[in-house]
Amino acid sequence: xxxxLPNIPAKGESVLRLSGISKNFGAVSALTDIDLDxxxxxxxxxxxxxxxxxxxxxxxxxxxxxxxxGTIEFCGQQVTLDSPAKALDMGIATxxxxxxxxxxxxxxxNLFLGHEMSPWALDEVAMxxxxxxxxRELAARIPSVREPIASLSGGQRQTVAIARSLLLNPxxxxxxxxxxxxxxxxxxxxxxxxxxxxxxxxxxxxxSHNMEDVxxxxxxxVVLRLGKNNGVFTxxxxxxxxxxxxxxxxxxxxxxxxxxxxxxxxxxxxxxx
Amino acid sequence: MSQNPSxxxxxxxxxxxxxxxxxxxxxxxxxxxxxxxxxxxxxMLPVAVGLVVxxxxxxxLNPVFLAPNNLVNLLxxxxxxxxxxxxxxxxxxxxxxxxxxxSMSGLASAMVGVLWVNQGWPIVGAILAALxxxxxxxxxxxxxxxRLGMPSFVATLAxxxxxxxxxxxxxxxxxxxxxxxxxxxxxxxxxxxxPDWLSYTLALVPGLVMIGRGLRARTQRxxxxxxxxxxxxxxxxAVVLTVAxxxxxxxxNLGRGIPxxxxxxxxxxxxxxxxxxxTKWGRSMFAVGGNKEAARRSGxxxxxIYMSAFMLCSTLAAxxxxxxxxxxxxxxxQAGTGDVNLNAIAAAVIGGTSLFGGRGSAYSALLxxxxxxxxxxxxxLLNLSSSLRYMITxxxxxxxxxxxxLARRSRVSHGRA
Numbered sequence: 001x002x003x004x005l006p007n008i009p010a011k012g013e014s015v016l017r018l019s020g021i022s023k024n025f026g027a028v029s030a031l032t033d034i035d036l037d038x039x040x041x042x043x044x045x046x047x048x049x050x051x052x053x054x055x056x057x058x059x060x061x062x063x064x065x066x067x068x069x070g071t072i073e074f075c076g077q078q079v080t081l082d083s084p085a086k087a088l089d090m091g092i093a094t095x096x097x098x099x100x101x102x103x104x105x106x107x108x109x110n111l112f113l114g115h116e117m118s119p120w121a122l123d124e125v126a127m128x129x130x131x132x133x134x135x136r137e138l139a140a141r142i143p144s145v146r147e148p149i150a151s152l153s154g155g156q157r158q159t160v161a162i163a164r165s166l167l168l169n170p171x172x173x174x175x176x177x178x179x180x181x182x183x184x185x186x187x188x189x190x191x192x193x194x195x196x197x198x199x200x201x202x203x204x205x206x207x208s209h210n211m212e213d214v215x216x217x218x219x220x221x222v223v224l225r226l227g228k229n230n231g232v233f234t235x236x237x238x239x240x241x242x243x244x245x246x247x248x249x250x251x252x253x254x255x256x257x258x259x260x261x262x263x264x265x266x267x268x269x270x271x272x273x
Numbered sequence: 274m275s276q277n278p279s280x281x282x283x284x285x286x287x288x289x290x291x292x293x294x295x296x297x298x299x300x301x302x303x304x305x306x307x308x309x310x311x312x313x314x315x316x317m318l319p320v321a322v323g324l325v326v327x328x329x330x331x332x333x334l335n336p337v338f339l340a341p342n343n344l345v346n347l348l349x350x351x352x353x354x355x356x357x358x359x360x361x362x363x364x365x366x367x368x369x370x371x372x373x374x375x376s377m378s379g380l381a382s383a384m385v386g387v388l389w390v391n392q393g394w395p396i397v398g399a400i401l402a403a404l405x406x407x408x409x410x411x412x413x414x415x416x417x418x419x420r421l422g423m424p425s426f427v428a429t430l431a432x433x434x435x436x437x438x439x440x441x442x443x444x445x446x447x448x449x450x451x452x453x454x455x456x457x458x459x460x461x462x463x464x465x466x467x468p469d470w471l472s473y474t475l476a477l478v479p480g481l482v483m484i485g486r487g488l489r490a491r492t493q494r495x496x497x498x499x500x501x502x503x504x505x506x507x508x509x510x511a512v513v514l515t516v517a518x519x520x521x522x523x524x525x526n527l528g529r530g531i532p533x534x535x536x537x538x539x540x541x542x543x544x545x546x547x548x549x550x551x552t553k554w555g556r557s558m559f560a561v562g563g564n565k566e567a568a569r570r571s572g573x574x575x576x577x578i579y580m581s582a583f584m585l586c587s588t589l590a591a592x593x594x595x596x597x598x599x600x601x602x603x604x605x606x607q608a609g610t611g612d613v614n615l616n617a618i619a620a621a622v623i624g625g626t627s628l629f630g631g632r633g634s635a636y637s638a639l640l641x642x643x644x645x646x647x648x649x650x651x652x653x654l655l656n657l658s659s660s661l662r663y664m665i666t667x668x669x670x671x672x673x674x675x676x677x678x679l680a681r682r683s684r685v686s687h688g689r690a
Binding site: 126 | 631
């Protein structure tokens with residue numbers, strides 16, 4: 001399955017280049033003319049408000065949805081991503097927001113789903129060992145890999161989903177809200193992991209609402225707003241700048257709230273004086 | 274309770290989490306079993322309870338019920354609908370259903386009669402033609418489902434009527450074709466019995482395979498620093514299984530012995546069980562049954578999985594129809610009608626395959642059909658009319674589905690899906 005792949009791009013070369021990607025759901029255009037560039041060894045954060053099109057873009061790249069127009073270049077070759085299997089085989093791994101795990105199967109089965117070792121006589125021992133090694137790397141606290149996913153907590157499920165994306169040695173890994181359900185230690189582990197993956201020369205796209213996490217790992221921050229590109233920022237841009245790009249105005253609910261807080265505090269101080 | 278000294282120094286990969294209780298000793302294993310049952314993971318328990326109740330009730334009403342030769346007849350009858358039920362397991366695992374298996378089996382039996390007896394085809398050709406038509410019908414259902422999104426419930430309900438019509442059409446006005454008694458097909462369905470020595474030998478195989486595979490898995494797991502099942506449990510299970518099988522074979526050999534037709538059914542069940550539990554195809558079946566979209570996003574070709582299940586189901590239904598023609602030595606308008614459909618579905622559900630998809634096993638058809646046929650056989654011995662038999666079988670199916678639904682609810686609340 002690696003035979004059809006172009007060469008692994010060197011660090012700094014483009015892994016993924018999107019130009020003019022649009023996606024319509026009936027009359028709604030979820031994405032309009034999106035351009036995005038991800039280089040090998042780079043973490044790109046995709047931020048935006050709810051409904052900005054982040055998850056839709058990820059699903060287009062994962063082969064779940066097909067773009068209405070636009071071109072996708074992967075490792076220097078123009079590609080069409082018409083099925084999840086194709087995207088996976090090319091080396092695009094995704095951690096979906098809804099995790100996409102099968103609750104009736106155990107952890108090992110979920111990790112290897114669709115890519116089992118020795119398809120005609122499943123090698124359960126080898127798969128279990130690989131599963132434990134992978135989960136160890138993620139410092140995961142999974143009590144047993146032979147329990148169905150249904151018995152795991154939200155955070156444990158998220159760890160399983162992340163572990164699964166790493167299993168196939170992808171070129172590009174996309175994480176849609178990877179830390180949403182995670183505790184403090186696990187969040188740190190996932191951020192460490194993202195850095196390790198980046199250092200191995202993979203491209204990483206991360207979606208998050210948590211600006212702290214985004215700033216901590218991202219090399220570039222791409223803002224989407226209402227399905228369109230709305231600026232590219234560096235991690236040291238101010239919160240003000242990011243928020244105004246995300247909401248599309250300098251006068252927005254976040255800034256108004258901050259102002260109100262400030263004046264409230266001042267008012268209190270005035271009253272005390 | 275450590276069996277292996279090395280486990281004290283270096284924790285096993287899967288034993289490093291102190292929150293998990295590990296049921297290693299026999300007592301702990303028994304406790305684990307009761308915990309599973311209480312959380313709704315019933316496994317084969319309903320079958321065991323059902324069989325005990327049925328044996329007690331029917332043998333009290335008519336002692337012939339437990340006579341060896343009656344049980345041999347029971348096994349002959351099990352094989353026909355049981356093979357159909359194996360196919361039902363495949364579609365139920367996906368959370369779909371095929372309501373036309375009865376009509377499909379009737380059509381297959383009619384095809385064998387018409388092509389072989391009336392048209393003079395060689396018997397193998399007639400059987401193959403019936404199986405190919407079965408596969409074709411399954412392909413049609415899968416295409417309707419995959420391309421048009423037609424619910425399998427509706428597609429196969431339409432198929433139930435259409436296939437029955439086709440069966441009546443090809444049988445023509447006479448409506449019934451007798452198959453020659455001396456033919457190998459009819460002998461297979463009525464007379465052919467395994468030699469005693471062979472049945473005793475084959476009854477040893479499951480236990481030996483269990484020990485062989487258990488030992489291999491044990492060495493591999495210990496080598497890979499994983500925990501392994503304790504030896505005593507493995508040997509105990511194998512011994513209990515072997516003793517039970519040998520006792521059953523001994524008892525049946527007091528009568529005519531084990532029918533070859535039942536052996537064919539068991540072989541198909543073992544094959545399907547291997548496919549479902551030990552291959553990538555089986556893993557994909559359970560994945561699609563559990564969460565179709567997740568399976569698709571893992572790169573599984575979901576359409577092909579549906580196609581394989583529907584085709585397997587219809588082909589096995591056709592095979593079941595051929596076996597029932599050989600059992601009855603005739604192809605008639607009645608073949609595949611009446612309770613065949615529901616018996617096949619009920620057998621799978623009673624055996625523990627969920628109607629809600631994602632859970633099941635090939636052996637559920639094997640055990641479930643024994644329960645269903647035991648009821649049907651017992652009622653026949655009591656000379657009850659078919660009206661009463663239908664009502665009682667209907668009630669049993671309802672109870673099986675209620676048990677399945679309650680168990681599922683309990684599993685959800687215990688986090689076992």
